[in-house]
Amino acid sequence: MPIVLTSEQLLSANNLHFEGFFVDTNIVILNQDPFAESNISKNTQRFESVQTSIQSLKSDGYIPYSTIPVILEYYKHIQYNSYTLRLSKKFSTRDFKDAKNNNPDFREYWKAQMEQFKRVFKKTFPLFEVNKNYKNLLNGFNYLDLDLDFGDHLLVNIVSNVKQELKIIYSNDKDFFSLPDDYFLITSDQKILVQAEAENKLYTQKFL
Amino acid sequence: MKKIKVVDKLKSSNLLSSVKGEILYQYILAQLDQMNSITLDFSDYEYISSTFLNSTFGKLLVSKNWTKEQFFDMIKVIGLSDDDMSNLMLSVQNALFKNDLLLKGQNIEDVYLSNLSY
Numbered sequence: 176m177p178i179v180l181t182s183e184q185l186l187s188a189n190n191l192h193f194e195g196f197f198v199d200t201n202i203v204i205l206n207q208d209p210f211a212e213s214n215i216s217k218n219t220q221r222f223e224s225v226q227t228s229i230q231s232l233k234s235d236g237y238i239p240y241s242t243i244p245v246i247l248e249y250y251k252h253i254q255y256n257s258y259t260l261r262l263s264k265k266f267s268t269r270d271f272k273d274a275k276n277n278n279p280d281f282r283e284y285w286k287a288q289m290e291q292f293k294r295v296f297k298k299t300f301p302l303f304e305v306n307k308n309y310k311n312l313l314n315g316f317n318y319l320d321l322d323l324d325f326g327d328h329l330l331v332n333i334v335s336n337v338k339q340e341l342k343i344i345y346s347n348d349k350d351f352f353s354l355p356d357d358y359f360l361i362t363s364d365q366k367i368l369v370q371a372e373a374e375n376k377l378y379t380q381k382f383l
Numbered sequence: 384m385k386k387i388k389v390v391d392k393l394k395s396s397n398l399l400s401s402v403k404g405e406i407l408y409q410y411i412l413a414q415l416d417q418m419n420s421i422t423l424d425f426s427d428y429e430y431i432s433s434t435f436l437n438s439t440f441g442k443l444l445v446s447k448n449w450t451k452e453q454f455f456d457m458i459k460v461i462g463l464s465d466d467d468m469s470n471l472m473l474s475v476q477n478a479l480f481k482n483d484l485l486l487k488g489q490n491i492e493d494v495y496l497s498n499l500s501y
Binding site for chain 2: 201204206207208209210211212213214215219222223226227230252255256259260261263283284287288290291294298299
């Protein structure tokens with residue numbers, strides 16, 4: 176289980192020497208809010224806290240890196256939900272392409288989504304370049320694992336091969352609880368923080 | 384046309400919260416009671432979030448029941464980066480969709496709950 180801390184704790188920590196961190200897909204979604212979910216009052220605080228923390232971390236010099244698996248997952252999230260939300264229909268790739276080509280309102284909406292999508296992974300969450308042989312990734316994937324799905328597995332695999340100053344993931348997904356002990360996990364999810372405290376894995380318990 | 388410098392009005396260059404968005408929204412509403420259009424100058428801002436944009440412009444479009452064209456006729460925006468202009472455009476598109484739902488008598492939260500997946 177990784178050491179768990181909030182973004183505020185990372186900002187105030189004098190004994191941690193990270194240069195940046197890797198974002199999970201849910202953090203990109205919460206920061207970018209592609210479907211304006213933050214306008215629904217019960218969601219506002221959840222989106223706002225991640226947006227504020229990302230900006231605070233960037234202001235302090237931390238680079239929030241994205242990876243190819245996260246970018247792909249984010250794209251699929253936007254593609255699938257743009258269709259199901261706007262058209263209230265079950266998603267099919269063929270019907271999505273048809274809507275994109277023949278439905279002017281949907282095309283205009285999709286254009287706005289893609290304009291944002293293209294920019295997100297240039298400045299906001301720059302892509303971490305990986306020079307890696309991906310052949311072994313499939314062999315290493317435990318599909319019976321109840322926690323990490325394939326996208327998570329790819330992200331963890333990338334992070335496992337970086338220098339120590341970058342071995343830290345920002346996620347509100349409790350599946351990352353299965354990360355090894357030498358990882359750090361930034362989270363704003365209260366359930367993860369409570370569980371980490373119960374298992375003596377909070378940064379404040381281990382380092383302060 | 385009145386020109387408002389947003390960072391001066393909100394006394395902050397970090398435009399991240401829905402609270403600040405609401406303040407700007409209320410201010411714009413009051414100004415539009417007296418004039419036909421308004422220019423919002425975002426020069427010198429440091430950060431702007433989707434939550435802020437949705438709380439200001441998204442809410443404005445819906446409360447005024449504007450089309451996209453009416454929105455940009457009434458509200459001129461200057462001083463935003465290209466990246467943040469694309470965020471604003473997406474906020475407008477999402478607001479148009481929500482407005483459409485409301486006009487059809489649908490509950491936004493119910494539609495999102497039924498159709499948005501993670």
